[in-house]
Amino acid sequence: MSTPASPTVVVEDLVVCFGELQALAGVSFEVGAGEVFGLLGPNGAGKTTTIRVLTTLLEPTSGRASVAGFDVRRDGLWVRASIGYVPQAISVDGALSARENLDFYARVTGVPARERRERIEQVIDEMNLSSMLDRLARTLSGGMLRRLEIATALLNRPAVLFLDEPTVGLDPSARLMVWERLRDLREQAGTTIVFTTHIMEEVERYAERLAIMDLGSLVEQGSPAQVRARHGCPSLEEVFTTVTGHAIDDGHEGRLADVRAQRSVARRLG
Amino acid sequence: MSAPSAASRAASAERPRALAGGPLARVAAGTVAMAQAEMRKLRHDHIDIFTRSVQPLLWLFVFGTALSKSHAFPIGHLEYRAYLAPGVLAQAAMFIAIFFGLAVIWERDVGQLQRLLATPLPRVAIVLGKAAGACVRALVQALLLLAVLAAFGIGVRWSLLGVLGMLLMLMLGTAGFACMSMLLAAAVKERERFMGIGQLIMMPLFFASSALYPLSIMPPWLHVLARVNPLTYEVQGLRQLLDGSGAGAELWLDFLVVAAFLAVMLAAATRRYPKAIL
Numbered sequence: 001m002s003t004p005a006s007p008t009v010v011v012e013d014l015v016v017c018f019g020e021l022q023a024l025a026g027v028s029f030e031v032g033a034g035e036v037f038g039l040l041g042p043n044g045a046g047k048t049t050t051i052r053v054l055t056t057l058l059e060p061t062s063g064r065a066s067v068a069g070f071d072v073r074r075d076g077l078w079v080r081a082s083i084g085y086v087p088q089a090i091s092v093d094g095a096l097s098a099r100e101n102l103d104f105y106a107r108v109t110g111v112p113a114r115e116r117r118e119r120i121e122q123v124i125d126e127m128n129l130s131s132m133l134d135r136l137a138r139t140l141s142g143g144m145l146r147r148l149e150i151a152t153a154l155l156n157r158p159a160v161l162f163l164d165e166p167t168v169g170l171d172p173s174a175r176l177m178v179w180e181r182l183r184d185l186r187e188q189a190g191t192t193i194v195f196t197t198h199i200m201e202e203v204e205r206y207a208e209r210l211a212i213m214d215l216g217s218l219v220e221q222g223s224p225a226q227v228r229a230r231h232g233c234p235s236l237e238e239v240f241t242t243v244t245g246h247a248i249d250d251g252h253e254g255r256l257a258d259v260r261a262q263r264s265v266a267r268r269l270g
Numbered sequence: 271m272s273a274p275s276a277a278s279r280a281a282s283a284e285r286p287r288a289l290a291g292g293p294l295a296r297v298a299a300g301t302v303a304m305a306q307a308e309m310r311k312l313r314h315d316h317i318d319i320f321t322r323s324v325q326p327l328l329w330l331f332v333f334g335t336a337l338s339k340s341h342a343f344p345i346g347h348l349e350y351r352a353y354l355a356p357g358v359l360a361q362a363a364m365f366i367a368i369f370f371g372l373a374v375i376w377e378r379d380v381g382q383l384q385r386l387l388a389t390p391l392p393r394v395a396i397v398l399g400k401a402a403g404a405c406v407r408a409l410v411q412a413l414l415l416l417a418v419l420a421a422f423g424i425g426v427r428w429s430l431l432g433v434l435g436m437l438l439m440l441m442l443g444t445a446g447f448a449c450m451s452m453l454l455a456a457a458v459k460e461r462e463r464f465m466g467i468g469q470l471i472m473m474p475l476f477f478a479s480s481a482l483y484p485l486s487i488m489p490p491w492l493h494v495l496a497r498v499n500p501l502t503y504e505v506q507g508l509r510q511l512l513d514g515s516g517a518g519a520e521l522w523l524d525f526l527v528v529a530a531f532l533a534v535m536l537a538a539a540t541r542r543y544p545k546a547i548l
Contacts, residue, residue, distance in 0.1 A: 055387075055388040056387075056388060057384065057387050057388060077390055080388055080389055080390050081390045083388065085384075085385060085388040086385075087381050087384040087385060088381075089380045089381030089384065090381045091381035091382050091384065091385040092381075092382075093307060093311070093382060095311040095314060095315060096307060096310055096311060096314070097314075100307070100310050104303055104304075104306075104307050105385075107299055107300070107302070107303035107306075108299070108300050108303050108304075108386060108389050108391050109389045109390070109391075110291065110296065110299070110389070110390050110391075136314060152385075153385075156389075162388075
């Protein structure tokens, strides 16, 4: 199994329990500096839980995780200062304009006052937002909204950008736009990107390495080509079925709350 | 928070620059940013402030006018509407505060809160920032209501110090009730219950206070409730500042109680609220 030379994210035997329920059952992986890393799996696989531990929102039950060289448990503050995070739920304020949202996040992520303007201009450029700056965020299309959210997460120049289902609810052309901007960002700024998705094609096209998660465990990892070759499968879809014994959209309907959350994200993005 | 351990610092190329300021600077920056965001929202859409001002005006001009004819309450020489005005001001601000805190469960704020929790912003700044947002709205509404009081010549003894003191009292109370509602939002996780619970606490707080009538006419059990109700002290403070009737010591006590209420609610909400939304 390939491991990156200089890991920016290190996860070792991570366990997270919610009461009786074991959401993560000993997950280990590493993400190299400047890598685009995809966590692939159905709803309830533990992708979001993993991201929440890495962004310090959730205390792990046991195991170790570090981001940008800082331990998530001991040095949480330093982790938070080193990352950008876009959760699945809408995180920009619909009643503020795009520019006001950028200004807000610049203030709360500790961007020094004298650099604020310059940083905002930079992320506007990086995420191609110049045409929508004075529009209220609630009037933006789903793709624009996601790009705005990603821009707000770049203001503090994070070492690692965490994106939880960045393209959920987006149509294919909007999804492509988001990924083009992310690819440029990675090429120009060398930002490490960790994202979750349940869309095979997205991992195949954009992730340099991936981890397949199912029922709280990490069942396979490597580059898309490596993973396919290892199982002699022509597509990741077949790899997924081989390693988990079921299809990605099989039997994981999710609770009412999940379905409602997803639909409402899709509706608000749509 | 302490400095990162030597091992992990060695692994990182440089200390993240986002931590340039100390924790207090971060609390201040976050609170100001959230209050400013609320101000900007009001500038984009001020209809809300006007629609919310209808209810306090109804209390004042319908309820207040009707009761001023009946002389039902022993309030001395005061006209009833002048007696009622501080109660209505405090109640309107409390409504804003409580619904502002509860608003988080209408999923509008969930993503933003998750984001804020993953920034270097201290948790107390998130709660204080939300409370400051409620204060901004309450402040704008209070100025509107004060303008109405002035326009209708309702017996207020105007002085600059009185108005400033009143606004300060109103801010302390509003922040306290906003924190209280965040605490409540953290305790009750089911979205559907919040409106009901909001009503369930607001009306008793309002009726078991000196907002509508003096404590002296209350039956003993209600009197006890009113005595432990922070809204009572907020209203008493406002009343003394508005009509100039107050003695110094009593006013200090009112401020002290409301400030202590805010401190306790802020501490409790900081412990419980931010994590409850995950």
